[in-house]
Amino acid sequence: MRSPYRFTLLGVAALALAAAGCSTSSPSTSSGGTNWATVTSVSAGGGMSKLVAAAKKEGTLNVIALPPTWANYGTIIKDFTAKYGIKVSSALPDGTSQQEVDTIKQKNGTAAAPDVVDVGVAVALANTSLFTPYKVSTWSAIPVAQKNSSGLWYNDYGGYMAVGYSSKFGTITSLSQLLSPKFKNAVALNGNPTAANAALNGVMMANLVEGGTASDISKGVSFFHELKAKGNFSPVSATGATIKSGSTPVVFNWDYLNLPSYVGVSNWKVFIPKNAVLGGYYAQAINKSAPHPAAARLWEEFLYSQATDGGQNLWLQGGARPVEQVAMSSNGSIDKSAAAKLPAVSGSPVFLSQGQATSAANYLATNWAKAVG
Amino acid sequence: MTVAATTTEAGARPSRAGRRLRAPAWLGTLPFLGYVGVFLLWPTGILVVDAFKNPSGSWNFGGVSTLFGPVVRGYFIGSFKLCLISAVAGAVFGALVAYAVASGKPDGAVRRFALAGSGVLAQFGGVTLAFAFQALIGPVGLLFHPSWYYSFPWGIALIYIYFQVPLMVLVFLPAIDGLKLQWREASESLGSSTWQYWRYVGGPLLAPAFFGAALLLFANALSAFATIEAWENQIAYTVPQEISTSLSSEVGLANVNAADLLAFGMIVMVAVVMTGYALLQRRAARWLR
Secondary structure: OOOHHHHHHHHHHHHHHHHHHOOEOOOOOOOOOOOHHHOOEOOOOOOHHHHHHHHHHHOEEEEEOOOOOOOOHHHHHHHHHHHHOOEEEEEOOOOOHHHHHHHHHHHOOEOOOOOEEEEEHHHHHHOHHHEEOOEOOOHHHOOHHHEOOOOOOEEEEEEEEEEEEEHHHOOOOOHHHHHOHHHOOOEEOOOOOOOOHHHHHHHHHHHHHOOOEOOEOHHHHHHHHHHHHOOOEOOOOOOHHHHHHOOOOEEEEEHHHOOHHHHOOOOEEEEOOOOOOEEEEEEEEEEOOOOOHHHHHHHHHHHOOOOOOOHHHHHHHOOOEEOOHHHHHHHOOOOHHHHHOOOOOOOOOEEOOHHHHHHHHHHHHHHHHHHHO | OOHHHHHHHHOOOHHHHHHOOOHHHHHHHHHHHHHHHHHHHHHHHHHHHHHOEOOOOOEOHHHHHHHHOHHHHHHHHHHHHHHHHHHHHHHHHHHHHHHHHHOOOOOOHHHHHHHHHHHHHOOOOHHHHHHHHHHHHOOOOOOOOOOOOOOOOHHHHHHHHHHHHHHHHHHHHHHHHOOOHHHHHHHHHOOOOHHHHHHHHHHHHHHHHHHHHHHHHHHHHHHOOHHHHHHOOOOOOOHHHHHHHHHHOOOOOOOHHHHHHHHHHHHHHHHHHHHHHHHHHHHHHHHOO
């Protein structure tokens, strides 16, 4: 209720206590003499069986900020443990990308430091000094634009910006329909676009629909200004709870977070506006000082496996688009029924470059509050 | 909240009493001073120093000018509007409730009930409070859907008033209790009407305490964050919300020093308000001995 600093202090104290309570551990070296902490591919480490043996010996994998309902991570973690007998210790399931790298900085040197992270590309780019290069066996199937050339980070899964809505509105096919009076206070983003990446991309998607370019988000801001002027923009950001209760019946969010199966509302529809296909992918990276270096690498191999029970198809079953989807569609390893459930796309996808994302953020910093305030 | 009550006794000659303290008594306050030092002064010091640095750690006094830029000024104006509306409305309604409570029996059930209730409700805030209103008057609320419930600052001000009124009751009641019955009798025996009593006796007596309490409500609303963040968080209207954005932005706008600078601006705002509160309390204390 009162001062925001009080909570910050509590948090700092709690972290200090948590850090003090953890014992330190040194990076492990497997019996075969391979120091997995510096190995950059499974073949360089002596093959898959050696990696599995070393990872089993470590026995644990620390992951962070992986909500069990998000992109099928609950199943992925369960399957990994079932397959290799390695315990997955999942910290801060609802954390943000920034909290992931902050935790690495605070906990490195302890056994509780995250081994791997799943972060937004902006955060990955800003923190490459914390990561160690590693190239999974299916490296060549990842599009060149979606990975760091030396293997410090690599996109894992993602989706396209979509509009989810309650079917009580009938069928929506264009954003301009949202300006009609029946959408009073109905249209929500997933957060404040000056803070949340999904919300920024929601504005950018509207921008593309309105004829703007990826380098200039101003038309998207004008759209939300109009939406607000009509009284249709909800000031509350969308969460699972607001969607279920019906207080945010129209939501701009990544398609994998906007599917009826994900939001848990049966009368929920999704569409991706024509020629405004805006992609957003997360990235995997391994902590340079991972307490379980072999388990971390085995985890990446599992996530990028194209097998029926591998990570790529598991993500797809969670409604996320795996980064190797194109390669898997052509080599036939894709789970076709899961792929068919994703919202239809027309037009070629746009991905924001780092420069475009920054200029959009800077434009929002000075204009968002003014446009919708 | 107990400020008003304690100054009624101690406010008279604090400085002279302080000088007479002997060493052992001073020792007793050390834990308190240590606590204040570690948990208030030290963090405030860090914050003020960092407010004048840039993220790479060098001095940056030019950053202060952003406080006066149109964007940041907007957040301060938003905070000011919200605090002003909720403080004025909270003070007026709270004073009326406090007067009603004070005119009841001093040990009556109504008074005890009102005081206990105010003590609880003055602390009722944050997400729970926002949810309560969401369930009542939100878009799918049980009661009704006023068209202005999301228009800043009116909708959120209504929610703030919910904890401002009970706080006002707690802070203002001692002042009303301090009105002596004899003063009323004296003015009536001199032939004054009710209006004249309030205009020339009661009003002037209560005015400093009233404005002092209103300033306290203002400061109380200024620092509130969780309630408004739960109520409307896609747009930052107030300074605490913008501080949150500066600390947690994942689109590249995170800047701890900018957050420190905003917090420094709030400290200045609170310092002005609380100085006003202290001055008014000192004046009020004269009458309440």
